[in-house]
């Protein structure tokens with residue numbers, strides 16, 4: 001960030017409105033970056049062909065700052081909490097050519113509006129697939145093996161201040177095993193949505209002895225029978241089969257929710273769906289909180305319709321307090337939307353988002369451009 005200089009963007013005193021600005025000039029295209037991108041920031045600040053206005057913190061860009069600084073910008077790099085709507089486009093004015101989001105999800109961007117205004121949109125698929133698949137498996141293991149209860153006992157202790165009361169009680173803390181055993185040789189994993197992350201998750205589960213893979217696809221997509229036959233042969237599975245929601249709920253031992261959010265998938269996992277699931281099943285959501293009805297899931301856990309849940313995403317996040325019904329459920333393991341949070345993946349996402357931004361600003365190819373139509 002050596003070439004950057006600090007400039008005060010506003011004299012308003014009740015909030016921090018100081019930006020880092022590089023290469024001030026009227027003739028260069030201005031881009032606004034809604035987070036300090038850590039080591040990746042240098043990729044922007046060292047460029048001499050753009051003017052960069054940077055929110056200088058690695059968290060929450062203030063809306064007021066964004067609305068003020070986006071005036072005249074050609075490009076903007078946003079993250080999931082930064083809503084890209086008519087208000088923002090209005091503030092930006094007619095120069096805005098590209099919105100680049102450092103995320104695979106894009107619910108925060110009004111795509112029809114982008115198409116209408118001919119603003120290109122970049123996102124970051126692929127580069128986070130492996131990290132999210134890792135976390136999906138982690139949550140499946142944690143939720144099945146009672147990690148919420150077990151870990152908090154170690155952290156907080158029982159009445160004796162230790163976990164001595166539970167010293168080798170044979171069935172305390174037991175849960176359903178993810179891997180197959182000689183006495184339990186079949187395991188069905190289900191995927192709500194069977195895109196890149198689901199397939200990467202399946203690959204990780206094969207060494208656990210998984211025998212059956214079932215999944216649902218979007219109603220408008222064609223069944224991919226050749227791909228499924230290839231996966232079945234590659235992983236030596238008894239089945240890789242596209243099924244309806246009813247079978248997905250009834251047959252999955254572990255169910256991974258890995259589908260985009262939005263109107264089409266809102267509350268697909270509701271009370272009726274959860275009631276059909278096996279009592280020993282585990283539900284994992286590493287995609288979007290809105291796909292799962294939180295109240296219904298809390299009831300399902302409380303009334304033991306299912307065994308447990310592992311969530312990286314929750315409806316209404318990040319405002320999930322300790323009094324949230326899901327947080328209070330002992331068999332619900334929740335982490336705060338950290339699916340892609342590894343150094344390697346976040347650096348790859350930042351680099352991809354910057355490359356998309358630059359492509360959009362100069363009218364060249366963007367490595368991952370959304371078809372906003």
Ligand SMILES: O=CC(=O)O
Pocket residue numbers: 080102103104105106128287339340
């Ligand atoms: O959820 C994370 C993302 O959309 O990148």
